[in-house]
Amino acid sequence: MSVSSPPPATDRLKVALVGNPNTGKSTLFNALAGMRARVGNYPGVTVEKKIARVEWSGRPVDVIDLPGTYSISPRSLDEVVSVDVLLGQQPDVGNIDVVVCIVDASNLERNFYLLSQVLDLGRPTVLVLNMWDTLQSRGLSVDVAALSERLNVPVVVTEAHRKRGLGDLRDAILATAGSEAPSRPRILPEAFYEECDRLQERLEELGENDAPFFLRERMLLDPGGTIEQRYLARANGELSTHLHEARRRLKDGGHTVSNLEPERRYQWARDVLDRVVTAPEQRQTTVTDRIDALLTHRVAGPLILAAVMLLVFQTLYTWAEPLMGACETAQAWVGARIEPLLAPGPFRSLLIDGVVAGVGSFLIFLPQIALLFLFIAILEGCGYMARAAYMMDRLMAPLGLSGRAFLPLMSSFACAVPGIMATRVIQSRRERMVTILIAPLMSCSARLPVYVLMIGAFIPGEIDGRDTAWMQGLVLFAMSCLGLIVAVPSAWLLKRTFFKGEASAFVMELPDYRLPSPFLVLRRVYESSLAFVMRAGTLIFATTILVWAAGYFPGDHSRLESVQQRIAELEQQGESPELERLQIEHNRLSGSLIRESYLGRAGQVIEPVVKPLGWDWRIGVGVIASFPAREVIIATLGTIYSLGGDVDVDDEESRLALTDAMQQATWPDGRPVFNIPVALSIMVFFALCAQCVSTLVIMRRETNSWRWPAFSFVSMTLMAYLGALITYQVGMLFT
Amino acid sequence: MTRSLLHAKFAHHAKILTALNTKAAREPPLMSTLDSLRPGQTGTIVDLDGDEAELCRLREMGFLPGAIVEAIGSAPLGDPLAFFVRGSRLALRARDARKVRIATAPAA
Ligand SMILES: Nc1nc2c(ncn2[C@@H]2O[C@H](COP(=O)(O)OP(=O)(O)O)[C@@H](O)[C@H]2O)c(=O)[nH]1
Numbered sequence: 001m002s003v004s005s006p007p008p009a010t011d012r013l014k015v016a017l018v019g020n021p022n023t024g025k026s027t028l029f030n031a032l033a034g035m036r037a038r039v040g041n042y043p044g045v046t047v048e049k050k051i052a053r054v055e056w057s058g059r060p061v062d063v064i065d066l067p068g069t070y071s072i073s074p075r076s077l078d079e080v081v082s083v084d085v086l087l088g089q090q091p092d093v094g095n096i097d098v099v100v101c102i103v104d105a106s107n108l109e110r111n112f113y114l115l116s117q118v119l120d121l122g123r124p125t126v127l128v129l130n131m132w133d134t135l136q137s138r139g140l141s142v143d144v145a146a147l148s149e150r151l152n153v154p155v156v157v158t159e160a161h162r163k164r165g166l167g168d169l170r171d172a173i174l175a176t177a178g179s180e181a182p183s184r185p186r187i188l189p190e191a192f193y194e195e196c197d198r199l200q201e202r203l204e205e206l207g208e209n210d211a212p213f214f215l216r217e218r219m220l221l222d223p224g225g226t227i228e229q230r231y232l233a234r235a236n237g238e239l240s241t242h243l244h245e246a247r248r249r250l251k252d253g254g255h256t257v258s259n260l261e262p263e264r265r266y267q268w269a270r271d272v273l274d275r276v277v278t279a280p281e282q283r284q285t286t287v288t289d290r291i292d293a294l295l296t297h298r299v300a301g302p303l304i305l306a307a308v309m310l311l312v313f314q315t316l317y318t319w320a321e322p323l324m325g326a327c328e329t330a331q332a333w334v335g336a337r338i339e340p341l342l343a344p345g346p347f348r349s350l351l352i353d354g355v356v357a358g359v360g361s362f363l364i365f366l367p368q369i370a371l372l373f374l375f376i377a378i379l380e381g382c383g384y385m386a387r388a389a390y391m392m393d394r395l396m397a398p399l400g401l402s403g404r405a406f407l408p409l410m411s412s413f414a415c416a417v418p419g420i421m422a423t424r425v426i427q428s429r430r431e432r433m434v435t436i437l438i439a440p441l442m443s444c445s446a447r448l449p450v451y452v453l454m455i456g457a458f459i460p461g462e463i464d465g466r467d468t469a470w471m472q473g474l475v476l477f478a479m480s481c482l483g484l485i486v487a488v489p490s491a492w493l494l495k496r497t498f499f500k501g502e503a504s505a506f507v508m509e510l511p512d513y514r515l516p517s518p519f520l521v522l523r524r525v526y527e528s529s530l531a532f533v534m535r536a537g538t539l540i541f542a543t544t545i546l547v548w549a550a551g552y553f554p555g556d557h558s559r560l561e562s563v564q565q566r567i568a569e570l571e572q573q574g575e576s577p578e579l580e581r582l583q584i585e586h587n588r589l590s591g592s593l594i595r596e597s598y599l600g601r602a603g604q605v606i607e608p609v610v611k612p613l614g615w616d617w618r619i620g621v622g623v624i625a626s627f628p629a630r631e632v633i634i635a636t637l638g639t640i641y642s643l644g645g646d647v648d649v650d651d652e653e654s655r656l657a658l659t660d661a662m663q664q665a666t667w668p669d670g671r672p673v674f675n676i677p678v679a680l681s682i683m684v685f686f687a688l689c690a691q692c693v694s695t696l697v698i699m700r701r702e703t704n705s706w707r708w709p710a711f712s713f714v715s716m717t718l719m720a721y722l723g724a725l726i727t728y729q730v731g732m733l734f735t
Numbered sequence: 736m737t738r739s740l741l742h743a744k745f746a747h748h749a750k751i752l753t754a755l756n757t758k759a760a761r762e763p764p765l766m767s768t769l770d771s772l773r774p775g776q777t778g779t780i781v782d783l784d785g786d787e788a789e790l791c792r793l794r795e796m797g798f799l800p801g802a803i804v805e806a807i808g809s810a811p812l813g814d815p816l817a818f819f820v821r822g823s824r825l826a827l828r829a830r831d832a833r834k835v836r837i838a839t840a841p842a843a
Contacts, residue, residue, distance in 0.1 A: 071795050107822040110797055224788075258787050262794035266802075266821075288824075292807075301811045390826050394812035397828065505789045505831040507796045510817060510824040 012053075013061040013177050014094060016086055018118060019102035020111050021068035021427075022383075022511035024130045027160040027520060028102055029065040032169075037065075039531060041704045042090065046429060047081045051093075056170045064093060070110075072117050073218060073261075074226040078429045083227070086121050087212055097177045098124050100169075105129035105157070106138055108277060112269035113262075119151070120184055121214050124176045127155045128169060133162075134512070138286070140279050147276045152182040161517050184213070187268045188260060191253045195220055195246045202242045206235045220246055221261050288383075288512045295387055305391050308384070309410060312375045316368050316414035317445060323367035331360035340568070344561035349552055350545075358544035361628060362537040365417050365694060370529050372411050372418040376425060377524035379407075381516025385425060390510060399488060400495035402428070402506060405435040409487075412442035416695045417536075420702055421528060430499040436702055437712055438491050440695045441483035443687065446630045450686045451479050453634055457659040458679035475680070482687040486719065536697045543693040544628050550602070551625060551636075555593040563589060587639075594639050599625055613685070613721070614678040614728040616667060626691045633686075634658070641665070677731025681724040689720035764838035769798075770816060770829045772806035778837035779803050785834035797821040798835055 019025040030037070033052030040049040050065040066082045074080035081090065088095035101118045103111035108129075118125060129135075129142065148155040154172045158165030186193070199216045203209075208231065211219075218227040220243065232240055247257050294300055335352045342348040379385040389403030396405050404426045412419030419439045426432040459472045563586045570579045594600050603621030610620045618640045626633040638654075641661035648654050665673040690696065696709040703709075764779075772778055780802045783790045797820050798804070807817040807824060815826040 073795075110821045110823055113795070113797070258791060259794070259799075262791075262797075262799055266797060266799060289807075292824075296808070296810065296817075298811050386826075390815060390817070391810050391812070393826070393828070394810060394814045397814075505792045505834070506815075506828050507792055507831075508815070508826040510826055 011060060013059055013098070013174075014064065014096045015061060015098045015100055015173055015177075016064045016066055016096045017100050017102060018066050018072070018082065018086070018114065019068060019128075020070055020104065020114055022509065023068070023102050023104040023111065024160040025065070025068055025102050027517065028128070028130060028158065029063065030520060030523060031160055031163050031166055032063050033065075037527075039527065042081050043092070044704065045078045045081055046432070046702065046704050047078050049092075056174060059174060061173075064096070069114070071114060073222050075222070076226065076429050080226045080230075083214070083218075086118075086123065087214060096123060098126060098173050100126045100128060100173065102128040102130050104131050105135040105142060106131050106140060108142070108273055109266070109269050112272065113265050115151075116185065116187055116265045116268055119153075119182065120187075120217060122181050122184060122212070124179050124181050125153045126169070126172050126176050127151065127153050128158055129155060130158045130160050132157045132165070133159050138280075138284070140277065143276045147272070150272050150276065151185075161520075185268060187264050188217075189253075189255055189264070191250060191255060192220070192260065195250060199242065199246060202239070203231075203235070206239060208235060219243060220250075221257055223247065223257065286512070291513050292387070292510070295384070296391060301387075301391055305388055308379075308388070309407075312372070312407070313410060313414065315371050315375070316411060316418070320367040320371055320414075324364050327360060327364045327367070331356055331363075344557075344564045346552065346557070349557075350548070353552075354545045354548040357548070358541040361544050362533070362540040362694065365415065365532065366529055368415050369418045369421060369532050370525050372422055373525045373528040374521065376407070376422060377521040378516050380425065381514070381521060383511045383513040386508060386510050389508060393506075393508075399491040401431055401435060401491060402426070402508070404508075405431060408435055409439060409442060412439040412444060415444050415446070416440045416442065416692065417532075417698050420695065420698050421532065423702065430495070433703065433708070434491050434494045434499050436699055437494055437708065438487040440690055440692065440699075440712065440716065441487040441490065441688065443480040443483050444692075446692065447479070447686055449631045449634055451476055451683055453655065453658065454679040454683050456655065457662055458674060458676050475683070479683050479687050482684065482723075486688060486723075531701075532698070535701050536694065539697040539700075540628075540694050543697075547599070547625060547628050549598075551594055551597050551599040553598060555596045557593065560586065560589040560593060590639055591641065594621070594636070600640075612728070613681045613724045614675075614732070615682070616665070616673045618665070619673075619678075619682065623685070623689075623691065628693045630686055630689075630691050633691075637662070675735060677728045677735060680731055681728035684727045685720045685724040687720070688716060688723050690716035764840055766836065766838055768833045769804060769806075769818070769827070769835040769837055770832035772804070772818075772837070772839065774806050774808040776839065777803055777805045778839040780835055781838050782836045783834055784836060789831070790834065793827075793831065793835065796825060804835075804837065 017025060017029055029050065029052070033054060036054055037050055037052040040051075041047070042049050047067060052063045052065075054061050054063060064085060066085060067078075069079070069082065072079075072083055072086070074083050084090040085093050086096055086099060099118055099121060101115050103115060115127065127148075129144070135142065144155050144157060154176055156165055156169045156172050158169060160166075196213065196216045199220065200211065203211050203216070211231065215227050215231075218225060219231060222228060223243075228243065250257060250260070295304060335356050338351055338356070339348070342351070376385070379388065385404075385407070388407065391403065392406040393403030396403055399405075405423070407425060408419045408422040410419075411422050416439045419442065420436050423432045423435045423439070426435060455472050455475055459475050461467070461469050461472055563582055567579065567582050567586060570576060570582065600617075600621055602624055603617040606620045606624070607615075607617040610617075610623070615623075618637070621640060622633040622636045625636040638658055641658065662674050663672070667673060690713045696713055699709040699712060700706055766781065767778070769778070769780075780798060780800050782800055783793060783798065802820055805819040807819055809816045810826070813829075815828045816832050817824055817826050818832075819825075
């Protein structure tokens with residue numbers, strides 16, 4: 001291994017990859033990057049920063065993957081990141097040496113719209129014609145040499161999924177680096193370029209010396225666009241007047257800015273491609289047409305979609321269970337291994353109930369995340385995801401969402417964490433944010449144990465000998481639907497308040513069907529799992545430790561520890577009345593310790609707040625303690641009622657013990673704490689609250705800001721409180 | 736847009752249609768909007784009509800005057816609609832498709 005330090009960052013060649021969606025850009029990036037891609041976030045936005053540090057012919061290179069896009073006229077802060085990177089104005093990336101524009105060779109006209117914008121950046125550029133095999137199979141041909149000459153940029157032909165043409169591409173990039181940028185094609189009318197020059201002068205007068213041609217172009221072409229806003233914020237009102245007048249002058253000259261760009265750029269694409277591309281006369285029916293005839297068929301389409309979605313859901317909800325069970329077993333196993341090694345005390349408790357439980361608390365999500373991303377990678381890679389969105393769109397549109405939001409929301413019924421991660425399939429930022437914010441309302445599987453416990457204990461399964469199990473079923477169904485019902489107006493409201501924006505038309509491409517590459521699929525699964533562990537895991541872990549500490553301190557644990565010691569000794573000798581007595585003593589002691597802990601005190605402090613919900617302080621403690629995850633309330637109630645912390649609702653005996661304890665719990669004046677309205681109010685609270693630290697952490701990660709998880713926590717807790725309050729107060733009218 | 740300009744534009748599209756479908760050459764094309772195309776039918780875009788902010792995305796995706804659009808069909812619930820334009824399949828909601836005015840050859 002060499003010990004020499006890496007060369008200074010300025011020596012690294014920086015190569016940025018841009019292209020339309022579905023051109024094989026990710027495939028190409030992965031082929032170029034090998035296993036050296038690093039994923040992060042650009043500061044302040046939700047865009048993923050994907051950079052691979054590689055070495056080509058001894059030259060260190062950074063390959064930067066930008067999000068797939070049809071155009072680089074930025075309309076949001078997220079889109080402006082790509083432009084900033086390309087222009088070398090993104091400080092954490094630096095100057096770009098070569099822009100690689102990747103296009104689908106079998107569909108050049110559309111892809112050349114983006115290319116024409118890329119050429120306006122004025123950077124050394126390499127054009128990649130990917131999907132060369134598709135082009136050939138369609139009977140098309142492209143005169144690559146002539147194209148390269150017309151565009152005055154190197155053109156490379158690739159088949160990214162077979163890693164064909166990569167060597168040529170690397171050579172072309174290295175040869176292009178440091179060379180002169182190709183001259184910008186004069187696509188727009190002369191009058192427009194004159195206005196660009198005039199704008200330059202005006203900006204200089206206003207003290208803005210740093211507005212590259214591309215940004216001036218965007219200022220003129222995108223009224224109200226992000227670039228215009230950025231410069232307006234810096235310069236004074238004169239700039240606004242200038243832009244206004246410039247656009248008016250153009251209009252007087254017969255050029256409306258809104259029409260100008262698309263018309264000219266598509267015309268340019270046709271001209272450049274004229275006689276360079278030869279295509280068969282008629283559009284042929286392709287394999288994709290035939291597959292679509294079945295998969296989007298009026299009757300077969302929805303049936304197949306339902307089957308696919310059911311498969312995804314079953315996998316997350318049921319089939320991930322054994323894997324999650326294995327995580328729990330492993331956690332218990334490790335805990336049991338550590339126990340005899342250490343004397344009882346805060347350190348052992350920290351290790352077992354804090355550290356091991358904390359690691360377990362985020363590892364438990366991995367099976368669902370990996371499985372969901374396995375499906376997403378396959379469905380996106382083959383092109384079915386777009387069809388699913390196409391078919392579901394009609395149902396989601398009334399919410400202000402598109403069909404793309406369906407899969408993330410459906411997955412959230414299993415667990416909001418993978419569901420929120422899955423919102424990456426949504427391109428529109430506003431829609432993605434709304435989906436992220438309503439996802440935690442979907443009734444996830446962690447709520448189920450709470451419902452099962454409460455329903456089993458307080459909703460009678462039998463009244464006067466008549467079977468009323470239907471009532472239990474009805475309550476379970478109502479609770480499972482509640483979040484969804486609340487999500488509808490929430491989405492509507494969010495779309496009209498925080499995520500209001502111009503109603504741009506909804507256009508969605510239905511790409512050709514392709515066989516997804518197994519390597520890429522697995523890689524995506526690996527990347528999303530790793531990203532979760534690395535960036536969400538630590539925070540989830542830390543919260544678990546904090547809650548452990550709140551429940552452990554400041555009580556004096558010495559009596560409990562000596563009892564534990566005795567139990568450990570007696571356990572060696574098998575069952576005995578003494579052991580049983582000690583177990584009961586142990587549970588009683590842990591119960592009183594948690595009551596004295598910070599957590600217990602907090603519960604007592606908030607009792608006046610939760611009393612209108614019909615709750616006593618013990619329920620309050622349970623709710624606070626369930627901040628890491630909803631189902632924790634069961635273990636907490638178990639501890640408080642001196643039954644020990646390992647109550648399991650699937651285990652009849654331990655559930656009945658807890659049920660008994662709850663039914664016997666009373667207020668100081670002897671009234672029972674629990675009745676049907678209280679049970680319902682707890683369930684409603686859990687249906688609507690945000691008691692799941694993993695969801696909040698993943699929300700932070702996906703939105704790249706604490707603002708949204710904070711917003712979500714506050715608003716959901718308020719809704720949950722109000723819902724529980726109404727439920728209890730109305731319920732009491734009937735009892 | 737002045738009357739003569741409109742006329743010129745119209746004549747231009749009629750010419751495209753003529754090349755497209757000689758059978759209908761003698762009949763004037765019918766004007767309608769994109770959502771009314773039947774699957775398999777083609778039309779030529781004449782104009783876009785609506786709020787500027789809504790239209791820019793359509794234009795960017797190639798829905799421009801002169802472009803030839805073929806209807807592919809609709810999603811099972813009747814909306815969105817799928818079209819073939821400039822080499823790709825694009826789905827539009829009916830309310831957006833109504834903003835695109837087209838000329839079609841009269842049915843044979
Ligand atoms: N036939 C063919 N398929 C390709 C080629 N490059 C990528 N693909 C496939 O196209 C699909 C989409 O690729 P992806 O990289 O996800 O596209 P992106 O949306 O541009 O990032 C995947 O199933 C790839 O395996 C190619 O050159 N030829």
